[in-house]
Amino acid sequence: MDAVKNLDTSxxxxxxxxxxxxxxxFDGTSMRQITAAAEVNxxxxxxxxxxxDGLFQAxxxxxxxxxxxxxxxxLTELESTVQANDPIxxxxxxxxxxxxxxxxxxxxxxxxxxLLARTYIEPRAILKEKIPQRYGELTRRYQQALERALPExxxxxxxxxxxxxxSAMFNAFxxxxxxxxxxxxxxxxxxxxxxxxQMLLPFIxxxxxxxxxxxx
Amino acid sequence: MDAVKNLDTSxxxxxxxxxxxxxxxFDGTSMRQITAAAEVNxxxxxxxxxxxDGLFQAxxxxxxxxxxxxxxxxLTELESTVQANDPIxxxxxxxxxxxxxxxxxxxxxxxxxxLLARTYIEPRAILKEKIPQRYGELTRRYQQALERALPExxxxxxxxxxxxxxSAMFNAFxxxxxxxxxxxxxxxxxxxxxxxxQMLLPFIxxxxxxxxxxxx
DNA sequence: TTAATTTTCAAACACTCGTTTGAAATTGAT
DNA sequence: ATCAATTTCAAACGAGTGTTTGAAAATTAA
Numbered sequence: 001m002d003a004v005k006n007l008d009t010s011x012x013x014x015x016x017x018x019x020x021x022x023x024x025x026f027d028g029t030s031m032r033q034i035t036a037a038a039e040v041n042x043x044x045x046x047x048x049x050x051x052x053d054g055l056f057q058a059x060x061x062x063x064x065x066x067x068x069x070x071x072x073x074x075l076t077e078l079e080s081t082v083q084a085n086d087p088i089x090x091x092x093x094x095x096x097x098x099x100x101x102x103x104x105x106x107x108x109x110x111x112x113x114x115l116l117a118r119t120y121i122e123p124r125a126i127l128k129e130k131i132p133q134r135y136g137e138l139t140r141r142y143q144q145a146l147e148r149a150l151p152e153x154x155x156x157x158x159x160x161x162x163x164x165x166x167s168a169m170f171n172a173f174x175x176x177x178x179x180x181x182x183x184x185x186x187x188x189x190x191x192x193x194x195x196x197x198q199m200l201l202p203f204i205x206x207x208x209x210x211x212x213x214x215x216x
Numbered sequence: 217m218d219a220v221k222n223l224d225t226s227x228x229x230x231x232x233x234x235x236x237x238x239x240x241x242f243d244g245t246s247m248r249q250i251t252a253a254a255e256v257n258x259x260x261x262x263x264x265x266x267x268x269d270g271l272f273q274a275x276x277x278x279x280x281x282x283x284x285x286x287x288x289x290x291l292t293e294l295e296s297t298v299q300a301n302d303p304i305x306x307x308x309x310x311x312x313x314x315x316x317x318x319x320x321x322x323x324x325x326x327x328x329x330x331l332l333a334r335t336y337i338e339p340r341a342i343l344k345e346k347i348p349q350r351y352g353e354l355t356r357r358y359q360q361a362l363e364r365a366l367p368e369x370x371x372x373x374x375x376x377x378x379x380x381x382x383s384a385m386f387n388a389f390x391x392x393x394x395x396x397x398x399x400x401x402x403x404x405x406x407x408x409x410x411x412x413x414q415m416l417l418p419f420i421x422x423x424x425x426x427x428x429x430x431x432x
Numbered sequence: 433t434t435a436a437t438t439t440t441c442a443a444a445c446a447c448t449c450g451t452t453t454g455a456a457a458t459t460g461a462t
Numbered sequence: 463a464t465c466a467a468t469t470t471c472a473a474a475c476g477a478g479t480g481t482t483t484g485a486a487a488a489t490t491a492a
Contacts, residue, residue, distance in 0.1 A: 032479085167388065207426075
């Protein structure tokens with residue numbers, strides 16, 4: 001029996017579309033490629049998701065929802081301990097949420113990070129509208145936590161460091177090395193998420209807790 | 217007189233294509249969009265660049281060449297001073313190269329960073345072949361410089377930190393905030409490159425010089 | 433078993449894609 | 463002014479795009 005065929009039609013579409021969107025982008029992926037990979041009739045996408053746009057949103061939300069839920073749970077748990085105001089512990093809780101997503105096959109393994117990395121560079125209109133208001137809590141809560149943990153920094157500088165941290169993190173997990181463009185064989189290997197996290201932690205910890213660039 | 221029309225046809229095409237590629241990606245940009253924006257006949261692209269792929273390569277190389285040249289010159293200059301083995305000075309020379317590119321209109325201002333950020337997420341086949349061997353010197357030289365400056369780190373860990381540094385840097389300049397996906401209004405403003413660099417420096421400096429995650 | 437509902441399917445829809453053509457217009461050199 | 467080379471142009475090429483249709487098949491309910 002074909003392994004692909006054992007899953008629901010809509011799930012097969014989501015799985016196939018996810019991988020293709022990651023590798024070739026939204027515009028670089030055609031409905032026929034998706035339905036061929038999913039071994040499904042081409043009309044099935046419109047039947048289940050309404051449109052190609054609707055499919056993309058479904059693909060994204062399938063990963064975003066558990067990630068947001070997981071990282072918020074980690075933060076809530078942390079805030080009930082004595083480490084609530086430790087910036088490194090906060091960074092670790094965010095990192096471990098991504099790590100946990102990456103290690104759970106039911107969440108798509110590391111696929112979700114690559115999807116995120118793809119998506120935030122390639123902002124579809126539909127994401128700009130619906131997603132932010134639904135998941136805005138994530139950035140709000142982490143920003144607040146970091147502001148408490150780093151009182152010597154202005155809110156703006158905290159936001160910048162959160163930005164730097166997540167950029168380094170997501171691109172590391174996704175294997176997106178800027179300078180890969182200039183290098184034949186990559187210098188780093190992102191295959192092992194545990195190792196990536198191990199490399200990340202000292203860099204991020206030191207970066208977050210470094211002296212303020214401007215007075216708060 | 218139309219400002220656009222004063223430039224050569226091929227330059228008008230490059231300028232229009234660059235902006236469109238950045239905003240909508242390679243597959244999301246059509247030849248007709250490009251030639252309409254450039255106020256040029258659609259056949260002109262194939263006449264001057266052979267194909268859409270050829271155009272993309274030309275768009276990329278126009279920015280990559282001066283950036284690579286500039287950053288290598290900065291490094292060479294640094295290596296003749298007493299700061300040759302200061303990791304922070306090395307990071308600063310890389311940062312200042314990007315900053316200088318961003319401040320010079322003849323290099324496209326900050327456009328080149330956005331193009332880089334777009335491109336390394338969306339790797340066209342043509343870039344994987346021709347570019348690396350031509351510009352490989354950039355990563356090689358900076359990697360070697362950082363290895364000398366950070367002898368307590370393994371070469372692999374140096375490569376990782378270079379990766380983290382460039383990810384944070386390019387995405388900051390390009391205004392690509394991962395978590396923008398989850399937030400209605402952006403928390404940081406990447407408009408002023410000087411300010412971005414100011415925010416970046418303490419984070420990157422501390423990150424680069426933090427204790428090793430593993431023994432060298 | 434019959435009837436109602438859900439799902440699948442091949443075919444076609446109108447449209448856009450990158451590229452090519454061959455002639456017209458422009459430019460530069462003699 | 464004449465010729466040659468370069469550049470521009472409208473039009474068309476075949477192929478691929480996302481979506482829709484209406485009937486066939488499969489599933490579920492009665």
